[in-house]
Amino acid sequence: MRAGVMALGLVVWLAGCATPPPPATPAVRELSVPPRTVLVESLDLLMARGYVIRHADAALGRLEAVIARWPGYRVKLEVADSGTATRIAMTAYRGNRPLPPSLVEPLLTELNSRLEMAR
Numbered sequence: 617m618r619a620g621v622m623a624l625g626l627v628v629w630l631a632g633c634a635t636p637p638p639p640a641t642p643a644v645r646e647l648s649v650p651p652r653t654v655l656v657e658s659l660d661l662l663m664a665r666g667y668v669i670r671h672a673d674a675a676l677g678r679l680e681a682v683i684a685r686w687p688g689y690r691v692k693l694e695v696a697d698s699g700t701a702t703r704i705a706m707t708a709y710r711g712n713r714p715l716p717p718s719l720v721e722p723l724l725t726e727l728n729s730r731l732e733m734a735r
Contacts, residue, residue, distance in 0.1 A: 640714035642694070642705035645724050649731050651677055651695045651702045657730050658693050658704075661723065667691065691720065 647654065655674055663669065667681035670690075677695040682688065690709040695702060706724055708715040 640707045640709070641717050642707040643717035643720045643724055644706075645704045645728065646698065646701040647704065647728065647731060648701050649735075651697050653734070654695050654702050654704060654727075654731065655679060655693075657734065658695075658727055661727055661730060662691065665723070689715070689719075691723070 652674055655672070655677065658679055659669060659672060662679075662681045666684050668684050669679065669681045671678065671680040673679075677697075679693040679695075680690065681693075682690045687710065692707045692709070694705045696705075697703075704724065704727070706720040707717075708719045
């Protein structure tokens with residue numbers, strides 16, 4: 617009986633150590649470019665950088681890509697028309713853990729320069 621209570625106590629104590637991953641914080645930009653153009657340029661940029669596009673849906677404004685080499689990042693891009701501009705939110709993951717927004721800032725900066733050159 618005593619061993620059962622100790623085992624139960626150990627399980628409860630260890631369960632308190634398990635924490636869910638923190639919520640993803642995307643890197644966000646707003647540009648005055650149509651959402652479809654942003655998606656097309658994002659697709660080209662990610663493929664040029666070695667990402668493999670897993671899902672792309674222009675109607676939903678979503679794109680998901682994985683890097684084809686180690687360490688195996690996954691990038692999720694969401695594009696929404698906010699009336700006066702297009703809102704771009706990009707999040708990077710490693711496994712199921714979100715990574716800091718600073719990791720995708722260089723991608724957003726390059727995307728911004730590509731979109732400005734296309735004008």
